[in-house]
Amino acid sequence: MANSLFEEKLYSDKFLVTSEVGPPKGMDVADMVHHIDLLKDKVDAINITDHQSSVMRFPSLGGCLLVKERGGEPIFQVTCRDRNRLAIQADLLLACSRGIQNVLCLTGDSIDVGDHKEAKPVFDLDSVQLLRTIKTMESGKDLGGSDFKGSPKFCVGASVHPEADFIEPQLIKFEKKVAAGAQFFQTQGIFGLESLRRFMQYASQFEVKILAGIIVLSSARMAQYMNDNVPGIIVPQPIIDELSSAGKGKGLQKGMEIAARLVRTIKEENLCHGVHIMAVGNEGIVPDILEMAQIVGAAP
Amino acid sequence: MIVAQQKPLEEIRRLIAPYEKILILGCGTCVTVCGAGGEREVSFLHGALRVAQVKGGDGVHAFLEYTVKRQCDREFLDPLGDRVSEVDAILSLGCGVGVQVVAERFPDVPALPGVNTSFMGATEQGGVWDERCAACGDCRLAETAGICPITRCTKGILNGPCAGTKNGKCEANKDIDCAWVLIYKRLESLGQLDKIRRYYPPRNFRTIPRPRRLAGITSIDLGGSNG
Numbered sequence A: 001m002a003n004s005l006f007e008e009k010l011y012s013d014k015f016l017v018t019s020e021v022g023p024p025k026g027m028d029v030a031d032m033v034h035h036i037d038l039l040k041d042k043v044d045a046i047n048i049t050d051h052q053s054s055v056m057r058f059p060s061l062g063g064c065l066l067v068k069e070r071g072g073e074p075i076f077q078v079t080c081r082d083r084n085r086l087a088i089q090a091d092l093l094l095a096c097s098r099g100i101q102n103v104l105c106l107t108g109d110s111i112d113v114g115d116h117k118e119a120k121p122v123f124d125l126d127s128v129q130l131l132r133t134i135k136t137m138e139s140g141k142d143l144g145g146s147d148f149k150g151s152p153k154f155c156v157g158a159s160v161h162p163e164a165d166f167i168e169p170q171l172i173k174f175e176k177k178v179a180a181g182a183q184f185f186q187t188q189g190i191f192g193l194e195s196l197r198r199f200m201q202y203a204s205q206f207e208v209k210i211l212a213g214i215i216v217l218s219s220a221r222m223a224q225y226m227n228d229n230v231p232g233i234i235v236p237q238p239i240i241d242e243l244s245s246a247g248k249g250k251g252l253q254k255g256m257e258i259a260a261r262l263v264r265t266i267k268e269e270n271l272c273h274g275v276h277i278m279a280v281g282n283e284g285i286v287p288d289i290l291e292m293a294q295i296v297g298a299a300p
Numbered sequence B: 001m002i003v004a005q006q007k008p009l010e011e012i013r014r015l016i017a018p019y020e021k022i023l024i025l026g027c028g029t030c031v032t033v034c035g036a037g038g039e040r041e042v043s044f045l046h047g048a049l050r051v052a053q054v055k056g057g058d059g060v061h062a063f064l065e066y067t068v069k070r071q072c073d074r075e076f077l078d079p080l081g082d083r084v085s086e087v088d089a090i091l092s093l094g095c096g097v098g099v100q101v102v103a104e105r106f107p108d109v110p111a112l113p114g115v116n117t118s119f120m121g122a123t124e125q126g127g128v129w130d131e132r133c134a135a136c137g138d139c140r141l142a143e144t145a146g147i148c149p150i151t152r153c154t155k156g157i158l159n160g161p162c163a164g165t166k167n168g169k170c171e172a173n174k175d176i177d178c179a180w181v182l183i184y185k186r187l188e189s190l191g192q193l194d195k196i197r198r199y200y201p202p203r204n205f206r207t208i209p210r211p212r213r214l215a216g217i218t219s220i221d222l223g224g225s226n227g
């Protein structure tokens, strides 16, 4: 039996669509709930980010609980930046006990890119070790070797960067993640289909599902900002040019077109198993992108 | 070696303010090499403090200066006995270890730190030092082509690069090389890429019960512990 609704879909032939919602700074969750409601019936699962870009926010687990309350399917993003192995295991137990069983295992961005630069970076575990931690927990033990009374079950994912400018070590790490039990991958934002094709040629030898990460850009300036400041992201010049060609105030529309075009081609050419749409701050437009890409809502 | 940096003059003046007679104590080892607390720096600091108190019109302090070969060894502190009995405080320009050994050796006199002990590092070029070792207690340089992932990767991760590396640089700082790119390239040229393919389990932070004690430098444990 599948551990979650998302896991069940993962092993069907369905083209998967996931998206993400970033929790707010502060207690006002109205926008987040609004975005969850907009997305929950249109996508197969909603990622809740974990202090994305090392900016302190409402917790990922709290967001996942809201997704559950609203009747959606959450993916709990867990980074190793802020919690040691005790705290991570405890949060995973809480998550599973509340039916939050999809987990995306990430190392986490560096503290230095965020808004609490003087905080202690934890990184007691890394992403590969976190994946293995989950396998250990599923076997009924904690990392200290003690037996659980009631062991959790998860559907585990990880990330991979097909457009990294130095790909070899990234692929080695990808293989370590596969060996550590990752069932699905949501890639870092990709912008070119060539790199995805190349990556899939290589990745298809592994029994894992790949969801291509699609970042919705809202202006040429944002693209440039991401190139300069966001870890790992490389937006190619032709995309930046296309965004600048859009008239004033039309950047987001153009960004949506670009994203929809990518999604549509990926689906039509069956390039990978699905897409993960990241609309960074513009979560509300994801349903429109799906419509533009002619993707019908996630059938339960 | 241990790399340190002299504290700002204003901070040092605040630290010594309650005391009249002060011994400025240098150390002839690491902090001499990194120019933070050797004989030369003791004398510069002495001069600077004098000038400052003349300018400030608050000429209350009297200074002595002295530099020992090593502050972190009690026996090197023995010749200080008489000088210490004359002063109200010791301003040590040794590393944090030196300051503490001085404090233990002379329990009746306050020992004040005159430098910020920064890290263990190597000389990159004249006047520039780079951190190289965090004394993790479980050296894994054999697996990482002689490049320390714990000190040189800002996350200290063990299983390869994060996805944030760009142009061979670290996501945390565009001026710093990504340790894992360096490790990969060097392992590749050594024909040892199998070492990066291996899984390394979580670090054993228990090799660091604090404070650590090393007794009997002849003990060789062939068990090994790093993944």
Ligand code: SF4
Binding pocket: B132, B133, B134, B135, B136, B137, B138, B139, B140, B141, B148, B149, B150, B151
């Ligand atoms: S692995 Fe790095 S931090 Fe640990 S002892 Fe070796 S050089 Fe030092």
Ligand code: SF4
Binding pocket: A110, B152, B153, B154, B155, B156, B157, B160, B161, B162, B163, B164, B165, B166, B169, B170, B171, B172, B177, B178, B179, B180, B181
């Ligand atoms: S970019 Fe490289 S050095 Fe920086 S945190 Fe990532 S793996 Fe470590």
